[in-house]
Amino acid sequence: EAAVTQSPRNKVAVTGGKVTLSCNQTNNHNNMYWYRQDTGHGLRLIHYSYGAGSTEKGDIPDGYKASRPSQENFSLILELATPSQTSVYFCASGDAWGGAQDTQYFGPGTRLLVL
């Protein structure tokens, strides 16, 4: 089974501060994704990537940047954190390049609290 890890697992940040969430996968998947999970909204896609060097905007990209420096790593950056970004963030990787049968493998999640 795919191994996706996230760090940190918990983070408390101050409003206006910079936050970087990191994700690493060890199964050589091309696709990686960042979601946030909020009660009543389910999983909402923030950014995704087709491979090293690529980042694409998802459904709710405002206030977030992403970086994919390598096949294994995908970061989510909050340049100026706001309390509305308090949430649980999940990273996922997928195993189908350009194909629709892409099962997503999720990391354990990061709980972010912005005060």
Place this chain on the structure above:
Amino acid sequence: GDSVTQTEGLVTLTEGLPVMLNCTYQSTYSPFLFWYVQHLNEAPKLLLKSFTDNKRPEHQGFHATLHKSSSSFHLQKSSAQLSDSALYYCALSEYTGNYKYVFGAGTRLKVIA
């Protein structure tokens, strides 16, 4: 645009009764459909996904049938167990030049004794 609708936010069932969680979708072409399950304080993980040859996927007693005519992929199980209590997401995936992966809002299933 592509979308997935799960009409029930919470479903509460007595152990042993049948489970049916609704999922309908809108898509441009012919998507693949998925069900993911998330237990408390865990990550979502794949439960089952649709096949290209119209076979009915099954896993851990759950099954779902893709009905293209009604754009539905409802999740079913004949007898609920306490351990089935979790959050269930329906999702679709479609590649039409651009890659789309869309999750529904999720349905929380609570099974009681």
